[in-house]
Amino acid sequence: MNLKSVKQQLRSRIMDERKALPAAERSEYSAQVCRLLAENEQLARARAIMAFHPFGAELDIFPFVEEARTRGQEIWLPLTLPSDRxxxxxxxxxxxxxxxxxxxxxxPDPAMAQEADLSKLDAVLVPGVAFDRQGGRMGYGGGYYDRFLATLGSRPFLVGIAFSMQVIDKVPREPHDICLDGLVTESGFFQT
Incomplete structure (x- = not known):
């Protein structure tokens, strides 16, 4: 079986399992992850953090996003341009x-939002489907985050955001995949 098929099967299985998590557990685990993010010293020192708006069955980090804003940190959200990927x-x-x-x-609506200054970026909270404790991440298959991270002049602190059921032994990797520095689940904050 080729790598693309392996990734597709893994992606499908984990997304189905994540979708099956009861809403009460998803909410409880999201609150735990937000607390761990707020307690992380490296994130607390960050001037600018790129986050993401949760979608579907993803973990909800928006309480952390709002708390970071009240602490005076600059929060960025990505706009997806499918035509340019x-x-x-x-x-x-x-x-x-x-x-x-x-x-x-x-x-973000570009008509109402200001484009971020990439030179200020200190940390990126990265969504995904599967993660491992060695910094591996498998996204949704579009390559958007790997492509974005590869364009940055300096490397920010990269943190994967996931439920513990999304953590596997080893994520299938390709040469262009960028490794993460940390991973946070409801079970803890792990340096990779």
């Missing part, structure tokens, strides 16, 4: 400046 981060100033993007994900 890339992400453009914009400063997040509140839910009023969001619109539903092409995948149904809430994203």
């Amino acid at each position: 890339r992400l453009i981060p914009y400063r997040y100033e509140g839910k009023h400046m969001l619109k539903q993007g092409v995948y149904g994900i809430w994203e």
Whole structure:
């Protein structure tokens, strides 16, 4: 079986399992992850953090996003450009400046948001489907995050966000895949 098929089967299985998590558990685990993110010293020192708006059955990090904003940190959310297969981060100033993007994900409306200054980026909270404790991450298959991270001049602190059921022994990797520095689940914050 080729790598693409292996990834597709793994992606499908984990997304089905994640979708099957009861809403009460998803909410409880999301609160635990937000608390762990808020307690992390490296994230607390970050001036600018790129986050993401949760979609579907993803873990909800928005309580952390709002807390970081009240602490005076700059929060960015990505706008997805499918035609170019890339992400453009914009400063997040509140839910009023969001619109539903092409995948149904809430994203910044460029007419209401200011494009972020990439030289300020200190940390990126990275969504995904599967993760391992060696920094491996498997996304949704579009390559948006790997492509975005490869364009940065300096490397920010990269943290995967997941439920513990999304953590596997070894994520299938390709040469272009960028490894993460940490992973947070409801079970803890792990350096990779």
